[in-house]
Amino acid sequence: MAAPTKAVARGTRRTSGPARARQRRRRATERLIAGVLITATAVSVLTTIGIVLVLIFETVEFFRHISPWEFFTGTEWAPLISPRQYGVLPLISGTLLVAAIAIAIAMPLGLVIAIYLAEYARPRTRSIVKPFLEILAGVPTVVFGFFALTFVTPNLIQPLIPGTNVFNALSAGIVVGLMVLPMVATISEDALAAVPRALREAAHGLGATKLEVSLRVVVPAALSGIIASFILAMSRAVGETMAVAIAAGSTPVLTLDPTRSVQTMTGYIAQVSLGDTPQNSIEFKTIFAVGMTLFVMTLVLNIVSQMFVRRYRNVYQ
Amino acid sequence: MTVAPLAVAARWRPRLATRSRSGRAFLLLCYAATAIGILSLVVLLADTAIKGAPQLSWEFLTSYPSRFAARSGVLAAAVGTLYLALIVIVVSFPLGIATAIYLEEYAKPGLLNRIVQTNIGNLAGVPSIIYGMLGLAVFVRALSLQRSLLAGGLTIAVLVLPIVIINAQEAIRAVPSSLRHASLALGATRWETVWHHVLPAALPGVLTGTILALSRAIGEAAPIILISSIAFIAFLPDGLLDSFTILPIQIFIWVSKPQEAFHAIAASAILVLLALLLTLNAIAIFVRDRSRRSAQW
Numbered sequence: 145m146a147a148p149t150k151a152v153a154r155g156t157r158r159t160s161g162p163a164r165a166r167q168r169r170r171r172a173t174e175r176l177i178a179g180v181l182i183t184a185t186a187v188s189v190l191t192t193i194g195i196v197l198v199l200i201f202e203t204v205e206f207f208r209h210i211s212p213w214e215f216f217t218g219t220e221w222a223p224l225i226s227p228r229q230y231g232v233l234p235l236i237s238g239t240l241l242v243a244a245i246a247i248a249i250a251m252p253l254g255l256v257i258a259i260y261l262a263e264y265a266r267p268r269t270r271s272i273v274k275p276f277l278e279i280l281a282g283v284p285t286v287v288f289g290f291f292a293l294t295f296v297t298p299n300l301i302q303p304l305i306p307g308t309n310v311f312n313a314l315s316a317g318i319v320v321g322l323m324v325l326p327m328v329a330t331i332s333e334d335a336l337a338a339v340p341r342a343l344r345e346a347a348h349g350l351g352a353t354k355l356e357v358s359l360r361v362v363v364p365a366a367l368s369g370i371i372a373s374f375i376l377a378m379s380r381a382v383g384e385t386m387a388v389a390i391a392a393g394s395t396p397v398l399t400l401d402p403t404r405s406v407q408t409m410t411g412y413i414a415q416v417s418l419g420d421t422p423q424n425s426i427e428f429k430t431i432f433a434v435g436m437t438l439f440v441m442t443l444v445l446n447i448v449s450q451m452f453v454r455r456y457r458n459v460y461q
Numbered sequence: 462m463t464v465a466p467l468a469v470a471a472r473w474r475p476r477l478a479t480r481s482r483s484g485r486a487f488l489l490l491c492y493a494a495t496a497i498g499i500l501s502l503v504v505l506l507a508d509t510a511i512k513g514a515p516q517l518s519w520e521f522l523t524s525y526p527s528r529f530a531a532r533s534g535v536l537a538a539a540v541g542t543l544y545l546a547l548i549v550i551v552v553s554f555p556l557g558i559a560t561a562i563y564l565e566e567y568a569k570p571g572l573l574n575r576i577v578q579t580n581i582g583n584l585a586g587v588p589s590i591i592y593g594m595l596g597l598a599v600f601v602r603a604l605s606l607q608r609s610l611l612a613g614g615l616t617i618a619v620l621v622l623p624i625v626i627i628n629a630q631e632a633i634r635a636v637p638s639s640l641r642h643a644s645l646a647l648g649a650t651r652w653e654t655v656w657h658h659v660l661p662a663a664l665p666g667v668l669t670g671t672i673l674a675l676s677r678a679i680g681e682a683a684p685i686i687l688i689s690s691i692a693f694i695a696f697l698p699d700g701l702l703d704s705f706t707i708l709p710i711q712i713f714i715w716v717s718k719p720q721e722a723f724h725a726i727a728a729s730a731i732l733v734l735l736a737l738l739l740t741l742n743a744i745a746i747f748v749r750d751r752s753r754r755s756a757q758w
Binding site for chain 1 (some may be wrong): 555584
C-alpha cells in the first residue's frame with residue numbers, strides 16, 4: 145500500500161503535483177473497478193433475462209402453431225410420430241409421479257435425520273453422519289440413474305413387485321428421493337437448530353420428555369423452515385433430468401402406476417435433444433414449451449419456499 | 462384462561478413408562494433413518510465399484526469410445542471434462558467473485574440490491590436442463606459457436622455462477638469489518654481495502670466454495686445434452702471451437718445401451734468420474750482446514 149504523502153500527513157489541503165496526479169489515478173482506478181464489478185454483476189441479471197426471453201420467444205413461436213388449449217388440456221403426447229398429439233398432461237403427470245415418490249422418501253427420512261442430528265446426536269456422531277450426507281449430495285445425478293436402472297429395479301423392485309417394467313417411475317422416484325434427502329435433512333436441521341434453547345428448557349421444565357420437546361415444541365417452532373425444505377426438494381425433484389431420463393423411461397402416458405414406464409418433462413427434453421429432430425421444426429420447439437412449463441413450475445415452488453424461509457427467519461432472528 | 466376443570470386434573474396420569482418407551486422407540490427410528498441414508502450411499506458406491514473395477518485398466522483410460530464395449534475407453538470424455546472444467550474456472554470464478562465483491566462491498570442496500578440478490582437465489586434453483594436451452598439459443602446459435610467446447614463450457618459456467626457468487630459472498634461476509642475500517646481509516650480507497658485486506662482474508666473460504674461449485678460443474682450432464690449432440694467422439698478436442706464430450710454424457714450414453722457390457726464400462730467411467738470429484742473435494746477440504754488454522758480473528 146502507498147505510504148501517505150507528507151502533505152496528507154500534515155493535514156494540509158494543498159498537495160504537490162505528483163501526489164495530486166497519484167490521487168487522480170487512484171480515483172480513476174476506483175471508478176474503473178467499480179464499473180468492472182457492476183458489469184460482472186450484470187451477467188447474472190442478464191442470465192435471468194436471457195432464460196426468460198429464450199423460453200418466451202420460442203414458446204410463443206410454438207403456440208402460433210399449436211393452441212395453448214390443446215397443449216395444456218390434451219391427454220396425449222406424441223409430437224414426434226403421427227398422428228401428432230400435443231397434450232402436455234402426460235409429461236406433467238409423469239414428472240409429478242416421480243417427484244411425489246421422491247418426496248415420500250425424502251420427507252420422512254430427511255425430517256427424522258434432521259431431528260436426530262439437531263436434538264439427539266452427540267457431536268461425534270454428527271461429525272460422522274454429516275460428511276455422509278455431503279457426499280450423497282455431491283454424487284452426480286447420472287450416477288443415481290445408473291444405480292436406479294442396474295441395482296434398484298432388478299434387485300429391489302422386481303423381486304418385490306414382479307412384472308415391473310425395466311424402466312419405471314418407482315426406481316427413478318426412489319433415487320431422486322435419495323438425491324434430495326441431504327437437502328431436506330440439512331435445511332430442516334438448520335431450522336431446528338435456530339429454535340431458541342429457552343423454548344426447549346421451558347418444555348423440559350414443565351416435565352416433557354425429550355421426544356415431546358422435540359416433536360411438540362421444536363418441530364412446530366421450526367415448521368416453516370421444514371416446509372421450505374420439502375418444497376425446495378420438490379422443486380429439485382421436478383427439475384431433475386439425468387436420473388429420470390435413464391430410469392423412468394420414455395413413454396408419455398397418463399398414469400399413476402409407479403411400476404410402469406413414464407416420461408417426465410425433463411426426460412422428454414433430453415430425448416428430443418439427443419435425437420435427430422431438425423432444430424427449426426415445430427417438433428423441436430416443443431422442448432421450449434415444455435421447458436417453459438417446467439421453469440414456471442420450479443420458479444413457483446422456489447418462491448413459495450423462500451416465503452417460508454423468510455417467515456422462520458423473522459420469528460427467531 | 463378459565464379455571465382448569467378439576468375433573469381433568471384428577472384424571473391426568475403421568476404415564477411415565479409409556480412416554481419413555483415411545484422416546485426410546487423414536488430414537489430407534491432415528492437410528493434406522495440415518496442408517497438407511499448412510500447405507501444407500503454405501504450400497505451405491507459398492508455396487509458401482511464391484512461392477513466397474515474389473516474393466517478399469519490403462520487401456521480403458523487411454524482409449525476412445527468404440528462400438529465394442531471391450532475396446533471402449535474414456536479418454537475423449539475425461540479430457541473433455543478437464544477442458545470444460547478449465548473454461549468454467551476461467552469464466553465463472555472471476556465473474557462470480559467480482560459479483561460477490563460488488564454485492565458485499567460496493568452495492569448500497571436498497572431495492573435494486575435486493576432484486577439482484579433474489580435473482581441470484583432464484584437462478585440457483587433453475588433446473589439445469591433449462592440452462593442447456595439458454596446455451597443452445599445464445600451460445601450455440603446466436604453467437605454461432607456451434608456445438609463446441611466453448612459453448613458447453615460457457616453454459617456450465619453460467620450454471621454454476623450463482624453457486625460461486627453465493628459461496629464467495631458468505632466468505633467475504635465472514636471477514637470482520639474491523640479489518641475494513643482500519644484500512645479505510647488509514648486512507649486506503651475502497652478497492653485497495655478489498656484487494657489488500659478483505660480478499661486475502663476471505664480467499665480460503667472463497668476457494669473452498671468455488672471448488673465445490675467446480676465439482677458440481679463436473680458432474681453436470683443435463684445442459685450438455687442440448688449442447689453436444691455428437692454421441693460418438695473418437696478424438697480429442699483440438700481447440701475451443703471443436704466438438705467434445707464429457708464423462709457424465711459418456712456414462713449416460715453407455716447406460717442407455719441395452720447391452721450389459723456397456724453398463725459395466727459405464728460403471729468404470731463412473732469410477733473415473735468419482736475419482737476426479739474425490740480429488741477435487743479433498744483439495745477443498747485441505748484448503749478449508751488450512752484456512753481454519755490460519756484464521757486469526
